[in-house]
Amino acid sequence: MKILAAEDDPVTSVILTTTLQNFGHEVTLARDGMEAWEMFKREPMRIVVSDLNMPGLDGINLCRRIRERPMTEYTYFILLTGTDTSSSAYHEAMAAGVDDFMTKPMNRDLLRVRIHVAQRILRFSTHVAQLKDLLPICVYCHKINDGQDFWERLETYMCEHTGTSFSHGICPECMEQQLAMLEKSAV
């Protein structure tokens, strides 16, 4: 997965990049918040791991800009903080749209877990967006395209993606049609 990493400290940036690459991700490194924003504008990435304190544009304001960018898929934003980060900074970050926090120096196992959670949430977010915006449906059989070239029955798709169960019944219009057909076949 493509991840944007924003970190101004050269040593930490090498450790962060190498760690994420070892997890199998493709990392784009920005050396400060403004560079990260320029990179994101050119190519939005679904996961951002950013330092809090950076010259120019800090992590909180980077997150704020990403959240305000129109027509952008949901981006999971992890903020790297210090052990001495104030609670007001955490509140400000939360209000700006930060999804998760990690203190530096990073615990690599925890970073792996956080990225895994991020990927799961992004999958859900894509499903929700797809449901909310537009579901490709066959005009004849009313099967739904699941986005991976499989066509599923509407009931199956809804059950898998939303957990909705269906109780089957018949609407008055269909009832009338079915009765008419039965009468016709009886004659």
Next chain:
Amino acid sequence: MTSTVDESERGRKAGIDDAEPAVDADALADLRSLQLESEGDLLSDLVALFLRTAPNQLGIMGCAIEENDPAALAAGAHTLKGSSANFGAQRLQNLCGEAEALARRGKTTEVAALLGPIASEFQRVMTALQSACPTPLP
């Protein structure tokens, strides 16, 4: 002589003994484990990078004190704090954290008194890191 006494006193206030290792062996082992077999010696690369960039931060801090620029001073101390934390250089990290906090409150003259201890501790960290590297630094 006075300066040495002050530095020692500051170390005691920070609750750190002079005999305490300058860097943490577990932190270095953790960085070694990050190494991919196919690549070069990552720890040596990280140490070389730190030894190349940390003096710049010390320089930035010195200039910021001369120019009475608390924002630049806090930024320099913050970066050095973050870099040194990666190697488990707890004492250097604490001193830089103290300098950063003072700078954020605009107390540049008080940070000036910390520059000596920070520079001394950096020397100790440098020596420890150089001896911990399995291959000569690039």
